[in-house]
Amino acid sequence: MINPTEYVPKSYHARVSTYWWLTRWVYLKFILREVSSVFVAWFVVVTLLQIRAVTSGPADYGEFQRWLRSPLLLTLNAVSFFFVVFHAVTWFNLSAKAMVVRVGGKRLPGIAIAAPNYAAWAVASGAVAWILLRG
Amino acid sequence: MNKRSNEPFLWMLFSAGGVISALLLPIHILLFGLAFPLGCLDAPSQEKLIHLIKHPITRLYLFTLCSLPLFHWAHRFRFTLYDGLQIKHLNELINVFCYGGAVVGTALAAYLLWNIR
Amino acid sequence: MANRITIEVARYHPAHDEKPGFDTYEVPLRKEWVVLDALNYIKDHLDGTLSFRWSCRMGVCGSCGMTVNGVPKLTCATFLSDYAPGPVRVEPLKNFPVLRDLVVDTSDFLVKLGKSKPWIIRKVEKPLDEEYLQTPEELDAYKQYSMCINCMLCYAACPVYGLDPLFSGPAAIALAQRYNLDSRDQGANQRLDILSQHDGIWGCTFVGECTQVCPKNVDPAGAIQQYKLTATTEWLKALVLPRGGT
Structure with a gap:
């Protein structure tokens, strides 16, 4: 000390x-x-x-x-x-910075982590809308 | 590990709530808060909704949708009060308000969803 | 480009000032000049009483960090011409006590740095004639964090540190991570004990500005979030296996 x-x-x-x-x-x-x-x-x-x-x-x-x-x-x-929506966008972008995923010794770029998040967002939103709006 | 902190647990709830809020709340607000009231889309009838809500998976879904985002709010709001208003000396009061609010909301969600006949 | 620029420099003399004020100087505006050149020009030609720290002039020593127009900067790497036509306002690093003019008291950071044990800890040292081999991948795991030059710009950018002086702060945590992620190190548990306490990492609200101002791309904000994840995993492990584990 x-x-x-x-x-x-x-x-x-x-x-x-x-x-x-x-x-x-x-x-x-x-x-x-x-x-x-x-x-x-x-x-x-x-x-x-x-x-x-x-x-x-x-x-x-x-x-x-x-x-x-x-x-x-x-x-x-x-x-x-x-x-x-602001929360969602900032959350997905920041989670890419907070998580380290290594493939073959190299760290994946942020976009490779953010993109699946955005895809999941689209799928989840689509599923909720489909359940509520179908006949 | 000596002096254990409960922060990891609260942070876990905060993170899980952040994910749920980001994935699901925008579409819920867009549909129930804007599109249906404005008449842009045909709102589902009460009959359809009660039919949906009776399914155990929907109940679990709604419970998660209500509970985790509240803990997300509790965490963020607590730090916003600490840092934004500089009232960290009211620490205990803030904790009771934030996490207490989340616990009450969670209990309310459980009560409402459990008692559907 | 006009050939002169106005610089407003924060002045504070502990013997006769209650609080800092500003002195205004006019210095030549040259294409190759950085803010530190302007300060040296002032000291050499206009006002020899101005105090500030500097050493290497090339972004390695980390001693010339100051606040330039409200933003923490290494003054040796901040070009005057980017602020033309001026004025440029130079203040000491925020969140630290000011000793005189642009010189701040860094003791608090040094104490925190020491607490995060930024050195290789071994349970048993190898004999001196044996090497600690490391693959390029193992080096890559921590290399980014080893670039830190202790310039404290991240502390000046961090509102949480400004509000809560108990918070360990960006660089100390990033440097703890630098050693935690080093394949030769075995001290992760010792550091976790210190940093996973309430004031260690948990005060961070991921403002992210520490990473933005870092002149060496260390990304302390990322390091802290990754460390939160590690601390949470360890917490869960201890919950499931109260006595087991590492």
């Missing part, structure tokens, strides 16, 4: 601004990525309400659908969609 010397010079300690995430575009992008989780949680709440409405009968489900058609909910869900 390194011990600092006995002599401690006077120094200036800057405090990090509360708004540090506004000081650079990269930091703002980071905080928006983290805030996307709030919209993730929001739509889980919507889904829980939806499960309750579906299971309590056609009348309740009709009421739930009317609620979703209100301008406030449509706006909120449009914003949520934007944030959740």
Whole structure:
């Protein structure tokens, strides 16, 4: 363990601004990525309400659908969609950086890890849409 | 290993939730939140949905869709509060709010999906 | 191209300044000049009291890291002409205490670096006349992380380190990984004990800016996420086999 010397010079300690995430575009992008989780949680709440409405009968489900058609909910869900897509794209791109896959001693490039993620995204989305939309 | 941390467990839930949110939530919001309410696509009837929801695989699917993304939220929101607002001294309160919220949501999902007749 | 450029340099004298201010200088703008050349010009011709650290002028020693227009940079590798017509603002590295002008106190980083044990640990050393052979693939596994020059730009770019001084920080973790991934090393468990603690790796929220500012393409952000994966795997192993394993 390194011990600092006995002599401690006077120094200036800057405090990090509360708004540090506004000081650079990269930091703002980071905080928006983290805030996307709030919209993730929001739509889980919507889904829980939806499960309750579906299971309590056609009348309740009709009421739930009317609620979703209100301008406030449509706006909120449009914003949520934007944030959740932002989450998906950043998540897939970052997972390529966080994972090291070696084939024949060479590290696979990020795109080789991100591409299957995007493919899985397309397949999962297609499957959900097909189940809900078929006859 | 000495001083064990529970962070690996929370990080695992966070990561799993991140994957589920990324793969499945966009299409759910696009369909149920926008396309069906706006009338761009024909919304499935309650009859069809209740038929779907009664299948055990759908229930497991919905449970996963609700639970893991909530733990993903808990993790990210906790650090956003720490770093974005610099309120790490409220550590315990934040943990109770975030992870408590995720646990309550998970319990609620389990309750709703278990009690379908 | 105009032949002069304005430089705003952060000044702080511990004996008579409460907090840093700025002095403005005008220096020649030459195509081949980097920010460090401008600082040396100021020191030689305009104001001999300006203090800053530098040594090699070629991106190897890692001592001339400063904040240039808000972004952590090696001033020996940052061309003035990229900032024309100016002004260019030069400040000390963020997140470190300022000792004087552009000189920061790096003790905290050095303590953290020591804690991550960045050296080869062997259970039993081989006799001196035996070699530790390594294949090109084994070298490739850690080579990227061995490029670190301890310039601390990653610490200056990391908001988590700025907010939570207990966080081990990018370079110390990347260097721990450099030795963990070395086929000759057997100290991964010792490092894991230290880094998998709450303040070690878990504070990282993957802002990713450490990797962006790194002049040597070390990718500390990637190293930390990979280390989280390792720590989680070890945690699971210990859960399943409380006494077994390595």
